[in-house]
Amino acid sequence: IGTRLLVFAGRAAREKNLPLLRAAARALGPGYHLLLIGPGMPQGRDGNVTGIDGFMPTDRLAGHLAACDALIHAGTQETFGLVVLEAMASGLPVIGMHAGAVPELVVPGTGVLATVATTEALVDATRALFSLDSAAMGRRARRHVEDRYAWARTLATLVSNYRRVLGVASPGPWVWHAGP
Template sequence: MEPDAPRAPHVLDAAMFWSTHPTGGVRRVLSAKRQHLLAAGWQHSLLVPEGEGLGLIPCGGISLPRSGGYRFVVDRARAVSLITQARPDLIEAADPYVLGWASLEASQRLGVPAVAFCHSHLPALLERWASQLGGRWAGQWARERAQRYLVRLYGGFDLVLAPSRSLEHQLRHYGLDQVQYQPLGVDCGIFRPAARKGGWARWLKQALGLPPATRLLLYCGRFAPEKRLPLLARAVRALGPGHVLLCVGAGPCTPRGSQLRVLPPVSDPASLARMMASCDAFVHAGDQETFGLAALEAMACRTPVVLSSRAGLGELGADVALAVDSACPADWADAMRQALNEHEAPRLDRALARARTLDWSRVTDMMMRRYATLLNPAEAAQRCVPQERPSGQSASVAAYSFKRL
């Protein structure tokens, strides 16, 4: 009698930031991750506030006004119950709030590994918010409390993943030794230079009531204070007539300006890729980004990119993007002008090459190796070496098969 084939590993992602708009950064990351895990023969579930579809487990939450469709999860007990009922082999929390604690509690009940992915820099976000309300000392106080909170929460996880080296170093500085660098990815089969369509750009300008010669600069993402969209608006105004900033997204801080146009989120990846490849440049002034998913997609389209030199954007765009370490509109305008008028092929080629090293197929393979090590540390080395497998069995399942602990 032949032995039963190894059961495919079951990963459950718990994510509060799953917007009703299918364009939020966390949602796009988890959707791509799910697609690749399933293709590799793994099982995958998503615990989110709301949603319908195979693999989705809605846990409910309070609607956040002017957030772009997000909900805040408050019922920790229900989330724990739903996770334990799903009986995953590994749980990953995508945010450090109620679902973070629920993931940790459920992992302890089930006796399975718990992973935390640090998608946002909570100390920096709270510091900005508190500083605006109470000044510099209030901001410093909020940052220190947030650091202690993260140490208390993340200290219970088996593994903490950071999408940039800079964030990895910061978390280690807080005292978290189980942090590892795990970049995010891009689908280079969709986001590619060939996505550029000159006719589409002409049609868009006509639809927006713009002259054909208008230079379009693109921002794509959430409309939030930390994105510093007013800075981009002032910089485009400094460029003078004939330049327009196209802001695609949603959020509480809708940008405004005579040289701005706002469009809702684009749900279709191919349409988003066409937009990114056809605009004249991509710009992002966020100084608290942990990675920069939209910037990576623009790089994969070989579109000139102007980014903040700080945090994850600065790291992602090092030596391949025009970086600005300033809050002065004139400095941003100078960088935008250079991106529009000096199409340096070597820089664009380097950006494209970097993006291709972060194709989702490579990134998810790295994730699966990390998961496999957690699921069965004693056999991790053997599983990472290709071995003969029964015909019809997925290579990834054969490589990462394990016995439930």
């Protein structure tokens, strides 16, 4: 009780900056615990870091995300950041880097972004998030994802973009309708 549970889910690739996440967890100390989920993650517990190696089914991953206090992401080269959206959809605020696609997803009031990829900056961003109303940030994060990234809206935008590129002004025979 009283320990903040941080989570990162994804593959253990160099661009995810996992050593930085682990260093930040160590620097944050015993009041924080980092859960690393995904293929290639270090298995088991090491201090205040626990790794779960391997692919996790989406329903189980969603349960893990929902049980945490925040997503923490040290990657600086994300081209989209699906795990960021998944965490926000689960009601988690995000701690991340102000780099790549993450700033486009984590709008003000939904998380805290570090401006440089250092242990100190990530620790400061984490402490800043928890000095605020992180639960309210998580609720705003969920609303943001529902408003901007729900499948119906995403697909409608994609179809609209294809129509524009193809020069098709009116709906064609491939119009998509939400619902039954």
